Amino acid sequence: MEFNAIYVIVAREFKKFVREKSRLISAIARPLVWLFLVGAGMSRLVAPVGGVSYMQFIFPGILGMTILFSSMFSSISIIWDKEFGFMKEILVAPVSRTSIVMGKALSGTIISTIQAVIVLALFPFLGLKLGILNIIGVILICTTVSFSISAFGIVLATFYESYESFSVIMNFIIMPMFFLSGAMYPVKLLPEILKFIAKLNPLTYGVDALKHAISPLATGPMGPDFNVFIDIGVIIAMSVVFVLMGGKAFERKG
Amino acid sequence: MxxxxxxxxxxxxxxxxxxxxxxxxxxxxxxxxxxxxxxxxxxxxxxxxxxxxxxxxxxxxxxxxxxxxxxxxxxxxxxxxxxxxxxxxxxxxxxxxxxxxxxxxxxxxxxxxxxxxxxxxxxxxxxxxxxxxxxxxxxxxxxxxxxxxxxxxxxxxxxxxxxxxxxxxxxxxxxxxxxxxxxxxxxxxxxxxxxxxxxxxxxxxxxxxxxxxxxxxxxxxKKIIGGDVIYLKTKDNLKAVDEVKKALNVDASVKDGEIFISTIKGDACIPDIIRTLGDSVLSVRLQRPTLNDVFLKLTGKAIREDESSGADTIKEEVRAYRRRHQS
The missing domain is CATH 3.40.50.300 (P-loop containing nucleotide triphosphate hydrolases)
Structure with a gap:
């Protein structure tokens, strides 16, 4: 592993992220729209269960969404780098493929976590009471989930050559991942076939872990679906698998 | 080394x-x-x-x-x-x-x-x-x-x-x-x-x-070319090539719609060519050898002529192959 290379890959992404104000604004606007437009509307239809309102129920899911979109976009920038040639500059350098994947995954992790923390700051407006330990727990989970989704995005990005494929990824991967993650409705209430797909979705376990951290006492449909240790175990295992897969995918030579 | x-x-x-x-x-x-x-x-x-x-x-x-x-x-x-x-x-x-x-x-x-x-x-x-x-x-x-x-x-x-x-x-x-x-x-x-x-x-x-x-x-x-090159356009290139070869004993051929004559002393050769062919000569130009001539001589085609046709097909095929084998 080349730490200078990892550092500079992260620094480049971060610099570009800070420079593109519109990207940050739209990244923050999306969760707000879902939380306050969809969430507020649905609250009229869905009564609170066990002291958890619908807006409170979807809050972990909205954090998950923030992470999903920003980690995926960050990783998909690999396709842009390929299209505009910059990836070649990285690939001809004496840098191992694992370092490149680590650099890209860490970029996605940092950028997503920052956005998730901004969204997390809204919790008092939803009537949630989080102690300092809950907040630290939420941030740690966000970081791990960001890393695993970024690594997943990198594996995905290695399969695509041009940015036309972007809308395919958006419609057929990112949106279904969001809806089948337990973000908007509990996994346990899904029909069997969808429940099965939800269990294969890496984001499901992230959202579930966030539910544990945000509403630890909630039970029933508004509560978490899985054991918190299973959630964390799956997230970590997936991070490792996706990073290794990404490294392998980058090594392929024609 | x-x-x-x-x-x-x-x-x-x-x-x-x-x-x-x-x-x-x-x-x-x-x-x-x-x-x-x-x-x-x-x-x-x-x-x-x-x-x-x-x-x-x-x-x-x-x-x-x-x-x-x-x-x-x-x-x-x-x-x-x-x-x-x-x-x-x-x-x-x-x-x-x-x-x-x-x-x-x-x-x-x-x-x-x-x-x-x-x-x-x-x-x-x-x-x-x-x-x-x-x-x-x-x-x-x-x-x-x-x-x-x-x-x-x-x-x-x-x-x-x-x-x-x-x-x-x-x-x-x-x-x-x-x-x-x-x-x-x-x-x-x-x-x-x-x-x-x-x-x-x-x-x-x-x-x-x-x-x-x-x-x-x-x-x-450039030595492959053997000296200077005279490019010649005539009313009937094929007939002119034969005449030039017979009369002047030089190496001449038609390539890319022009007669291509390589000779040691090009400047001295031009008057002889014009005398031999007379009215049918449309244009003459003398060129010191360039690498383009070398390529023309070796392959019988100008280096840039098939840029769009054959070359791009190969590039396309290579790209398609690499795409298939990457994903």
Whole structure:
């Protein structure tokens, strides 16, 4: 592993992220729209269960969404780098493929976590009471989930050559991942076939872990679906698998 | 001591053979020109030398390191300027170079100095804080050459360095490139399909359809032509060729709609030709041999004529093959 290379890959992404104000604004606007437009509307239809309102129920899911979109976009920038040639500059350098994947995954992790923390700051407006330990727990989970989704995005990005494929990824991967993650409705209430797909979705376990951290006492449909240790175990295992897969995918030579 | 050694290199993409049994050596500190039409196998050869592609068979080495097996060492000792720009347009000139310095693990104490020197070398120091997207094509290309030198490579690859540049920036870039071996103690390996640009090379290899068809210094290659060339257009080229051959005992043939006569003393030969053919002569021009003539003589076609047809089909096939085998 080349730490200078990892550092500079992260620094480049971060610099570009800070420079593109519109990207940050739209990244923050999306969760707000879902939380306050969809969430507020649905609250009229869905009564609170066990002291958890619908807006409170979807809050972990909205954090998950923030992470999903920003980690995926960050990783998909690999396709842009390929299209505009910059990836070649990285690939001809004496840098191992694992370092490149680590650099890209860490970029996605940092950028997503920052956005998730901004969204997390809204919790008092939803009537949630989080102690300092809950907040630290939420941030740690966000970081791990960001890393695993970024690594997943990198594996995905290695399969695509041009940015036309972007809308395919958006419609057929990112949106279904969001809806089948337990973000908007509990996994346990899904029909069997969808429940099965939800269990294969890496984001499901992230959202579930966030539910544990945000509403630890909630039970029933508004509560978490899985054991918190299973959630964390799956997230970590997936991070490792996706990073290794990404490294392998980058090594392929024609 | 040759710094680049290529022996019997072969690269196949499916049933397309892009590089077919290619061998050559490049001496340290020289400018080596790799010439050929688009799709001849130049870029594929470069990609193998840069350890981006593995060869189907054969051997390539740079500075004693095997390109297929010691890719990390090979990558450390080379710099590359690709055909298409590989700068990040959303970063500044300086940021692009800093990125490179980190990527190649340039020592911390050296980093800023080397970046500043590189920017000064290409006269872009004053614009170091401008985003690269504001730069012209010529400026970008120079910045890329400067970037390629930051880690002090032994060999600098330039793949069609002047492609897409206007004539003025092209001349400008050439002056700059010819100074590199002395100033930076680097060997230049460049490809081009502009024959006139290859005149600055110490050595040249001409590649066509994946095979090396000639090699040597520009002067040696021009000897293949055997002196001057007279281009002649007449009312009936085929008939005129026979007449000229019979009357003057010279080597003449019709290529690309012109009669192509190679002779030792061209200027003295023209009056004889006109006397022989009389009224049927439409135009005559005398040319001292260029590398373009060499290519024409060796392959029977001008180097740029099949740019759009055959070459692009091969490129397309290669791309399609690589896409299939990557995903």
């Amino acid at each position: 040759p710094i680049i050694k290529v022996e019997n290199l072969v690269k196949k993409f499916g049933n397309v053979t892009a590089v077919n049994d290619v061998s050559f050596n490049v001496e340290e500190g020289t400018i080596f020109g790799f010439l050929g039409p688009n799709g001849a196998g130049k870029t594929t050869t470069i990609n193998i030398l840069c350890a981006l592609l593995s060869p189907t068979s054969g051997k390539a080495s740079i500075d004693g390191h095997d390109c297929a097996k010691e890719s990390a060492l090979v990558r450390k000792s080379i710099g590359i300027v690709f055909q298409d720009t590989t700068l990040d347009k959303d970063l500044t000139a300086e940021e692009n170079l800093i990125f490179h310095a980190y990527l190649y693990n340039v020592e911390k104490s050296e980093r800023q100095k080397r970046v500043d020197d590189a920017l000064k070398f290409v006269d872009l120091f004053g614009r170091k804080d401008d985003l690269v997207k504001k730069f012209s094509g010529g400026m970008k290309r120079k910045l890329e050459v400067a970037r390629g030198l930051i880690h002090r490579p032994k060999v600098l690859f330039l793949d069609e360095p002047t492609l897409g540049l206007d004539p003025q920036s092209r001349t400008n870039l050439w002056e700059f490139i010819t100074e590199l071996p002395k100033k930076h103690n680097v060997t230049i390996f460049m490809t081009t399909h502009y024959m006139e640009e290859a005149e600055v090379c110490n050595d040249i290899a001409i590649i066509d359809n994946g095979k090396i068809i000639a090699g040597g210094s520009p002067a040696e290659l």
